[in-house]
Every structure is written in structure tokens, then in C-alpha cells.
Amino acid sequence: MKYLVMLLILFSNQARNETFTYTEINSDNGNIPLGYPVPIPVDSLTPVDGFRSYQSLDLRHQQLAAQTSLIERILIGETFNGRSIWAYKLSDNDEIKVSGGLEGSALINGGIHAREWQSPEAVTGYMEALFSGQANQHIEQYLLENLTLVLIPVLNIDGFLQTQRFFNKVTDLASYPREGRMRRKNMHAVDEDIQTLADNFHGIDLNRNNNPYWATNANGSSPDNSSLIYHGSSAASESETKALQQAAVVAGEDRLRFYTDTHSFSQIYFTPMTGDERRDNITFELANIMRAANSYKYQYGPSAAGSGIGSTDEYFANTYQIPSYTLEIEPLNSATEYGGFGVSHDGFILPNSEVNRMRAETTTAALAGLYAMSEPPVITGITILHLNEVIWQQEWQSADNSAELITVLEQALLADTPYQLQVSFNKPMRQVADSDVVAFSNLSQVQGINLYWQYLQNNEEKEVSITSNQGEWLLEGFRYYKTDSYLIDFQLPSDFDWQSITRLNLKVETTDMVGQKLDANPRTVADWQNGHWHQYENALGNVSDSGGVDQSMRLIDDNSALFPVVEPPKVESSSSGGTSSIMIFILCVIPLLSRKGLFN
Amino acid sequence: MNTHKLALPIIMLASMLLPASIYSQTISNSEFIQAQKSAEHFALSSKLQDVSKLKLALTDIEKHETRLLATERVFRLLTAQPPSFAHTSWLNSQLLSDDVLYIPNPDHPEQQLEVVNIAKQAKAVLEIWQYKEKAKTITEALASYRWQWHDFIAEQGKGKYAALSLALNDADEASLLWLQNELINSASFTQADNQLLVMLASLHASKALVAQVWENEADQYSYQLLQGIEQLFAKEEAIKQLNLASHNSQLASQAILKLTTVFIDDDSVQNKLLALLNEKDTAWHVAMAVCSSQHEGMIDKIMQLGRELSAILYVKRCMKEAL
Ligand SMILES: [Zn+2]
Numbered sequence: 001m002k003y004l005v006m007l008l009i010l011f012s013n014q015a016r017n018e019t020f021t022y023t024e025i026n027s028d029n030g031n032i033p034l035g036y037p038v039p040i041p042v043d044s045l046t047p048v049d050g051f052r053s054y055q056s057l058d059l060r061h062q063q064l065a066a067q068t069s070l071i072e073r074i075l076i077g078e079t080f081n082g083r084s085i086w087a088y089k090l091s092d093n094d095e096i097k098v099s100g101g102l103e104g105s106a107l108i109n110g111g112i113h114a115r116e117w118q119s120p121e122a123v124t125g126y127m128e129a130l131f132s133g134q135a136n137q138h139i140e141q142y143l144l145e146n147l148t149l150v151l152i153p154v155l156n157i158d159g160f161l162q163t164q165r166f167f168n169k170v171t172d173l174a175s176y177p178r179e180g181r182m183r184r185k186n187m188h189a190v191d192e193d194i195q196t197l198a199d200n201f202h203g204i205d206l207n208r209n210n211n212p213y214w215a216t217n218a219n220g221s222s223p224d225n226s227s228l229i230y231h232g233s234s235a236a237s238e239s240e241t242k243a244l245q246q247a248a249v250v251a252g253e254d255r256l257r258f259y260t261d262t263h264s265f266s267q268i269y270f271t272p273m274t275g276d277e278r279r280d281n282i283t284f285e286l287a288n289i290m291r292a293a294n295s296y297k298y299q300y301g302p303s304a305a306g307s308g309i310g311s312t313d314e315y316f317a318n319t320y321q322i323p324s325y326t327l328e329i330e331p332l333n334s335a336t337e338y339g340g341f342g343v344s345h346d347g348f349i350l351p352n353s354e355v356n357r358m359r360a361e362t363t364t365a366a367l368a369g370l371y372a373m374s375e376p377p378v379i380t381g382i383t384i385l386h387l388n389e390v391i392w393q394q395e396w397q398s399a400d401n402s403a404e405l406i407t408v409l410e411q412a413l414l415a416d417t418p419y420q421l422q423v424s425f426n427k428p429m430r431q432v433a434d435s436d437v438v439a440f441s442n443l444s445q446v447q448g449i450n451l452y453w454q455y456l457q458n459n460e461e462k463e464v465s466i467t468s469n470q471g472e473w474l475l476e477g478f479r480y481y482k483t484d485s486y487l488i489d490f491q492l493p494s495d496f497d498w499q500s501i502t503r504l505n506l507k508v509e510t511t512d513m514v515g516q517k518l519d520a521n522p523r524t525v526a527d528w529q530n531g532h533w534h535q536y537e538n539a540l541g542n543v544s545d546s547g548g549v550d551q552s553m554r555l556i557d558d559n560s561a562l563f564p565v566v567e568p569p570k571v572e573s574s575s576s577g578g579t580s581s582i583m584i585f586i587l588c589v590i591p592l593l594s595r596k597g598l599f600n
Numbered sequence: 601m602n603t604h605k606l607a608l609p610i611i612m613l614a615s616m617l618l619p620a621s622i623y624s625q626t627i628s629n630s631e632f633i634q635a636q637k638s639a640e641h642f643a644l645s646s647k648l649q650d651v652s653k654l655k656l657a658l659t660d661i662e663k664h665e666t667r668l669l670a671t672e673r674v675f676r677l678l679t680a681q682p683p684s685f686a687h688t689s690w691l692n693s694q695l696l697s698d699d700v701l702y703i704p705n706p707d708h709p710e711q712q713l714e715v716v717n718i719a720k721q722a723k724a725v726l727e728i729w730q731y732k733e734k735a736k737t738i739t740e741a742l743a744s745y746r747w748q749w750h751d752f753i754a755e756q757g758k759g760k761y762a763a764l765s766l767a768l769n770d771a772d773e774a775s776l777l778w779l780q781n782e783l784i785n786s787a788s789f790t791q792a793d794n795q796l797l798v799m800l801a802s803l804h805a806s807k808a809l810v811a812q813v814w815e816n817e818a819d820q821y822s823y824q825l826l827q828g829i830e831q832l833f834a835k836e837e838a839i840k841q842l843n844l845a846s847h848n849s850q851l852a853s854q855a856i857l858k859l860t861t862v863f864i865d866d867d868s869v870q871n872k873l874l875a876l877l878n879e880k881d882t883a884w885h886v887a888m889a890v891c892s893s894q895h896e897g898m899i900d901k902i903m904q905l906g907r908e909l910s911a912i913l914y915v916k917r918c919m920k921e922a923l
Contacts, residue, residue: 024762024765025728025731025762025765025766026766026769027676027679027680027728028680029680033679033724033728035724035727037820037821037824040824040827040828041827042823042824042826042827042854043827043854043857043858043861044823044851044853044854044857045853045854045857045884045885045888046850046852046853046854046885048818048820048823048850048854049818049819049820049823050820050823050824055892056857059857059888059889059892060888062888063884063885063887063888066884066887066888066914067884067910113707173633173636174676175632175636175669175672175715175716176629176632176633176636176703176715184706205706207707217709219704219709220709227629228629228706229706229709263707266705266707266708266711266713268711270707270708301708301711303708303710309708309709326707326708328707328708333714334714334717334720336720339758341720341721341723341724341727342717342720342721342723342724343721343724344714344715344716345713345715352820352823352824353819353820
């Protein structure tokens with residue numbers, strides 16, 4: 001009896017051979033009107049209002065790589081049908097940051113799911129932004145010089161080509177289309193003809209083909225090769241999955257600190273927790289930074305540690321203990337957000353008219369995340385000028401993972417005398433738009449810096465604020481990058497007396513562009529290790545992932561300890577510990593579920 | 601206190617609250633596919649004219665998800681016919697429907713993907729009816745050659761394009777030509793946007809309309825038009841149009857790729873490409889296009905080029921690899 005039912009189902013599957021055509025408004029039989037023009041893949045090298053064909057995207061990537069030594073095209077494997085899968089390494093030729101120390105690396109994957117056309121356009125957009133900003137002396141140039149970024153614009157090339165070949169055709173159900181424009185999986189044992197129904201549902205979901213949770217969740221992945229979420233015959237059975245893993249080798253596995261798999265749609269950063277509290281908190285904070293880039297219109301969706309569905313973000317989170325995301329690009333629910341009719345699955349068909357904006361928004365967010373993970377901000381030096389003449393210059397000079405404070409030039413400072421102070425940092429510290437310093441969402445303000453002189457005079461501790469005046473983040477005369485230096489006028493009070501001072505230092509309270517506080521101990525160079533920041537000290541000199549106030553710049557040094565209260569090292573995480581991360585998880589999930597109607 | 605005595609009122613209370621929670625329903629993929637299949641078994645097309653019969657037939661469907669899918673199917677069928685008053689008022693009442701069907705989002709199973717939304721579908725049907733109604737008046741106007749482009753261009757909203765496009769799908773060639781000429785000769789011609797120009801030109805190739813698109817700032821319509829240009833014009837004219845389009849900086853790379861992939865056998869195209877290879881703004885586009893073509897006829901011509909722009913060096917290198 002059971003067999004009979006199965007046979008009947010099978011038979012009815014075979015018998016139905018309905019292909020639907022997406023149209024703008026024509027609702028004749030067999031048509032699915034979207035309410036906006038159906039995107040046709042366009043052969044263009046430069047970005048269009050719409051989607052480019054795979055062939056022209058591939059040529060575009062080669063075109064950018066051919067024009068600069070900062071972009072390198074690297075073969076990482078091939079698809080089931082033998083097409084070359086390319087990764088692009090975006091970085092200068094040394095592996096050293098401008099301020100010393102080794103560069104970190106990051107990996108962003110695109111086009112793992114064929115029908116999610118937003119993804120290859122977004123990842124190509126990141127490449128185009130870095131290419132065109134390579135000498136802009138700001139974020140883009142900074143990233144190229146201080147990070148090794150590896151991009152895979154299209155992983156599932158076979159599937160992507162299938163969706164482009166049938167850009168307006170789907171089968172088999174109008175409300176649950178699977179093949180043609182709506183293919184998701186790779187083309188393993190699938191022919192390119194959408195009329196042959198037998199193999200239409202085959203192929204492997206490359207985002208279920210990964211360790212460590214491969215085939216562990218009956219709801220999240222399937223052993224059935226006709227399932228939309230078929231996990232394949234074994235973990236990493238697919239050549240595309242192997243290529244993705246090879247890209248991590250290209251990026252430098254021991255330097256890797258960021259991964260994103262780029263999908264659409266539902267406008268959210270999904271991310272797996274791993275149970276490593278510090279990594280999990282950093283992952284939350286970093287998602288916040290990327291969300292801030294677009295006024296938090298993207299949601300946040302963490303999933304609990306200890307289980308999974310076999311997705312690539314789980315693989316990278318657990319293999320490397322790094323922040324690892326599944327970015328689902330817009331729309332939130334459906335194309336009704338752009339005036340479409342809201343037919344089933346139309347969220348996969350972003351209207352042409354939205355693509356340029358989508359590309360720009362995802363680029364801003366991705367670059368903000370990469371900027372945050374490149375390195376924490378740290379003070380690199382100060383210069384004091386009197387009547388435009390440098391009278392004091394002091395710098396942290398770093399070698400490998402430690403730095404030394406070197407005084408290049410020194411001259412006593414006098415009370416009631418006009419000076420200018422320039423404080424420099426290791427990275428651009430503010431957002432710039434149209435040649436103006438601007439706020440970056442709610443994470444950094446146009447000024448956003450407090451400076452004080454602290455001194456010990458006749459055994460009395462004193463503190464004088466400098467930033468009662470207003471200075472400026474420099475767009476000219478900076479050190480390496482626009483806004484890496486802050487310039488301000490100051491005078492010392494009448495009772496300031498250099499001779500009777502035994503200790504004089506600058507106190508600096510600020511954040512970088514995305515709100516990360518300073519590494520309070522520049523002597524030990526911060527780096528990413530084992531799932532957290534290493535040597536990114538807070539104001540007390542303790543281990544942290546969020547930094548603090550810098551008081552390290554001593555003009556007169558009494559050799560007292562930089563961090564007077566010696567406490568046993570304890571972790572200060574960026575939010576506040578384990579219970580809070582659970583709360584954050586719950587708080588984020590509740591609106592998500594209720595939005596989706598589960599609580600209705 | 602006997603808890604059993606309380607149980608019944610609680611169940612009753614719960615069942616009163618239940619309908620509200622039933623509207624948005626999540627079902628598994630296989631349940632969904634089953635529901636879709638059973639929805640197709642109900643003979644509803646014969647009842648389309650009679651709204652009360654239609655409603656009754658739908659209410660009779662026991663399973664909620666099957667009913668929703670059947671309703672959606674009825675909606676789709678209804679777009680094909682002109683609505684009665686009863687039809688529109690029924691559809692209007694459905695605008696307030698809470699009926700939504702979700703399946704697990706394949707990307708993240710704990711998240712939901714909306715597959716049926718009755719209110720949204722009702723709105724779409726009403727919109728399509730409006731467009732069709734408007735299309736009918738346009739068809740009538742065209743039949744008596746009454747048409748003012750100025751009025752059309754001045755009209756706000758996106759509905760006018762949809763209606764015009766529906767009307768023109770059924771228009772004969774004479775009316776189409778007349779409409780095109782009216783526009784080309786009207787004072788409003790330069791104010792016509794790409795959406796209008798491309799719609800008119802796609803139905804019947806017009807050099808003047810297409811050339812105007814290349815003059816305008818590029819938008820989604822220009823790219824889509826250019827993508828199919830060789831289907832619109834015969835070879836000689838298509839090449840002419842592509843040459844024009846190559847002067848629009850946003851369209852240049854697309855025009856160059858098209859010239860290379862479709863028309864590179866033509867001598868004039870080869871010479872045009874060589875000229876564009878010597879221009880700073882287009883050199884890299886030509887380099888990539890010609891490299892990927894590996895066209896034998898271009899190899900000698902490229903090798904003879906003197907000026908050593910980096911794009912020319914690149915294309916020389918890649919053509920040499922082909923030898
Ligand atoms: Zn996806």
C-alpha cells in the first residue's frame with residue numbers, strides 16, 4: 001500500500017510537466033506576472049541597473065585583476081561540470097600592515113545558491129569598490145594595504161548558468177518552483193534541459209555539504225537527492241565545496257578572521273554560535289557594525305552552538321573559531337517591498353531598478369566589517385607644534401608583536417603658550433563623504449574624541465582637558481590615511497611647570513570609525529588568535545576584545561607602571577559576558593519569529 | 601477544585617482564540633506540495649463567473665493550506681476575464697485577509713518563507729484588472745487615432761506603462777507605426793523616458809526611438825534593449841546602433857561585448873574595435889572582449905598596433921597565447 005502511494009506520487013511527478021514563464025504583467029495561462037520587468041542577464045563589464053551574465057562578470061573580474069597588482073586571480077577548483085572556479089586575492093604584495101605586524105585575512109563567498117542573483121553582484125561590487133578606491137587614501141586603500149581579502153564571486157557556476165539560461169522560466173510548481181530560474185543546488189547529475197523532469201530536482205545543496213554538522217539534522221538537511229536541501233553523499237563530497245575550502249588556504253588559514261557566505265533573501269545576518277564566549281560576543285558586535293552601515297535594516301539571527309545543518313558558515317565558525325555569517329541580502333519578505341505583486345519566491349528576483357542601491361549598501365556593510373576585523377585602533381604617535389614648527393615628536397615603533405615608544409624630538413612645554421597637537425592612529429578613524437568627515441551611523445561621530453593632559457606636579461595628580469576646543473580629523477596632512485590623525489589647538493594652564501613635573505602623559509578616549517575603542521597598551525601589538533583578540537588591552541591593561549582609554553603616550557616618564565592596578569588577567573568581553581549573550585540571542589530571535597508569524 | 605471541570609471551558613476559550621492563530625500557517629515542504637496537488641483537483645474553473653458559487657466551493661475545502669492554494673489558483677484564473685461587480689468586491693474584501701502560508705526557508709529552516717499571501721495576491725489581481733480596464737480605453741482611442749503623447753508623458757504613476765503595454769500587445773502594425781511617428785514628431789519626444797521608448801521600439805524596430813535611448817542616461821531599460829539589439833535590427837543597422845551606444849559611457853562595455861561576440865567577423869566592426877582600443881575610456885573593455893573572443897582575424901591587426909597602452913599590451917599578450 002505504501003509502495004502504491006509512493007508510486008502514485010512518483011507517477012504524478014513524472015506526468016506533470018508544467019513550465020511557467022515570469023512576465024511583468026501578462027497573466028495569460030502559464031505566466032507568472034511579477035509586477036516589474038523580469039531581469040534579463042546583461043553582458044556588461046561595468047555595473048548595470050540589473051544583473052550581469054556570468055560570462056561578463058567573469059570578464060569583469062579578470063579586467064580588474066589585469067589592471068592592478070592588488071588583485072590576483074587564483075584557481076581554487078572546478079565545478080561538477082568542469083568549469084574553473086576562481087578566487088580573487090585583494091591585497092598589496094607584502095603581508096605586513098602599514099603599522100607593522102602581520103596582516104589578517106578574510107574570505108567572502110558568493111553565488112553558492114544559483115537563483116540568488118543578488119550575491120554575485122554584491123561580491124563583485126566589493127571588488128569594484130576596492131579597485132576604484134585603491135589609491136583613495138581612505139578605507140579602501142587601507143583595507144588593501146592592511147588585510148588579505150579573498151573573494152569568490154561565484155562558487156556554483158554550473159547552477160548560476162542554468163538560472164541565467166532560463167532567466168524567465170521555472171518548473172515545476174508555480175508556488176514552489178525548483179528548476180530553471182529557481183534552481184538552488186549544483187548541477188551534479190542534472191542535464192541543462194528543464195523539460196526533463198526526472199533530474200530537475202537533483203543536485204546537491206552546497207550549503208548542506210559541510211562539516212561539522214553534515215547530515216546531523218533531519219529538519220535542516222535531507223538525504224533525499226530530490227530535496228531542495230539534499231546534503232550529498234558525504235561531507236565535502238562536492239568539488240565546489242572543496243574549492244571553497246581551498247580558498248581558505250589561499251587566504252592563509254592561520255591568519256583567517258572573517259567569513260561570510262553571501263545569499264539572498266530575507267535581509268539578515270545569520271550566524272552560528274560556537275560556544276566560545278569571546279568569539280561569540282565578537283561575532284555579535286561585528287554583525288552590529290555591518291548592520292549599522294545600513295541603519296540596522298538588516299536583522300541579526302544567531303543560532304545556538306552544538307548543532308547545525310551542514311552550512312558553510314558553521315564550517316568556518318567551528319573550524320577556525322572566527323566570526324562567520326550567512327548574509328541574506330534584501331528583500332526582507334518579498335518583492336512587494338518594491339511594488340511587485342508578491343508572488344511566491346519573488347524575493348529571489350530583485351527588480352533591476354534596485355540592484356545598484358543593493359550593491360552599494362552591501363558594499364558599505366562588508367567594508368565596515370572588514371575594516372573592523374583588520375585590526376583594533378591604536379595610537380601610533382604624537383606631534384606637537386608651536387608656530388608651525390615641530391617641537392615634540394614621539395612614536396610607537398613596532399616590530400613583530402611588540403612596540404617601543406621612541407622620542408624623536410623633544411623640547412619643554414610652557415604654560416599659556418599656543419600649541420597644536422596632532423595625534424595619529426594606525427587606521428582611518430572616521431567616515432568621509434564628499435570631502436567631509438561624517439558620522440558612521442551611531443557608531444562614530446564627526447568628532448568623537450576626548451584628549452587630556454595628565455601630569456604629576458609636586459606629587460599632585462592633575463588632568464587638563466584639551467578637547468574643550470574643537471579640532472579636526474585630518475583630510476590633508478594626515479599620516480597614511482585620511483582621518484588617521486587628529487589635530488587640535490591647546491594651551492597648558494598658568495600653573496603648569498615643566499621643571500616640577502615628574503610625569504606627563506596624554507590621555508586619549510576615542511574609537512575607530514565603527515566604534516571600537518583603542519588598544520590601551522600599544523607596547524604589545526594586538527592580533528587575532530584562537531577565536532579572539534590577543535593583546536588588545538583595556539584601560540586597566542587587561543585582556544579584552546574591546547579596548548579602552550589610552551594613557552601610554554608619556555612625555556615625561558617616571559617609569560611607574562602604565563597600568564597601576566595590577567590585577568590577575570581577566571577577560572572583559574565587549575558586551576558583558578555569557579548571560580548577556582544568551583539574552584541577546586533571545587532578544588534577537590523573538591522579533592524574528594514574531595515577524596515571521598510564528599507567534600500569531 | 602476539580603481540574604477536569606476547568607478543562608472544557610479552557611478548550612472552548614482556546615478554540616475561540618484559535619482561528620486567529622490559524623491564518624498564518626507553517627507547513628513542511630512535502631505537506632505543501634501535497635496541498636498544491638490536491639488544490640488542483642477541485643473543479644473551480646467552471647464556477648469562475650459566479651462569485652457566490654466560487655466562495656462556497658472554496659469554503660468547502662477542508663484543509664486550510666489546500667483552500668489557500670485553491671484560492672490563489674482561482675485568483676490567477678480570474679485575471680484572464682473582465683471582473684463583475686461581485687468579483688471586484690470579493691477581491692477587495694480579500695485585501696484584508698490574514699491568510700498566509702509559510703514553508704521553512706531552505707536557507708535557514710527555523711526561518712519562514714512566505715509562499716502564499718492571499719491579501720497580496722488579491723491586490724495583484726485588482727491591479728491587473730485596472731491595467732486591463734485602462735488598456736481597453738487605450739485600444740479604443742487608438743482605433744480612432746485619438747492619442748496625445750503629451751498627456752501620456754505628463755501622467756503620473758507606473759500604471760500607464762502597464763496599460764499601454766497590454767494595449768499594444770494586441771495592436772496592429774499600422775497603429776504601432778502611427779503611434780511611433782506621433783511620438784517622434786511630437787514636441788514631447790525628448791521627454792520620453794527609456795521605459796516608453798523601449799516598449800515602443802521592442803514591438804516594432806525603430807531607429808529613431810532606439811537612437812534616443814542611447815542619448816538618454818542609461819537605466820534598466822537601456823541595458824535590456826541593448827542586450828537584444830541583434831534581434832531587433834538586421835546586421836548593418838544593429839552595428840550602427842551599437843556604434844552609437846558605445847559612445848554612452850554606461851553602455852560602452854555592453855556595446856563592445858555585443859560587437860565582439862556577434863559581429864566581429866565584420867571588417868568595419870574590427871576597425872571600430874581597434875579605434876576604441878586606442879581610447880583611454882574604452883581600451884580595457886575592448887581588451888577583455890577581444891581576448892575572450894580569440895578571433896583570428898583580429899590577431900594580426902592587434903599585433904600591428906603601435907601605441908603601447910597597458911590594455912593593448914594585455915590584449916597582445918593574450919592573443920599571442922592563442923597562437
Ligand atoms: Zn541561499
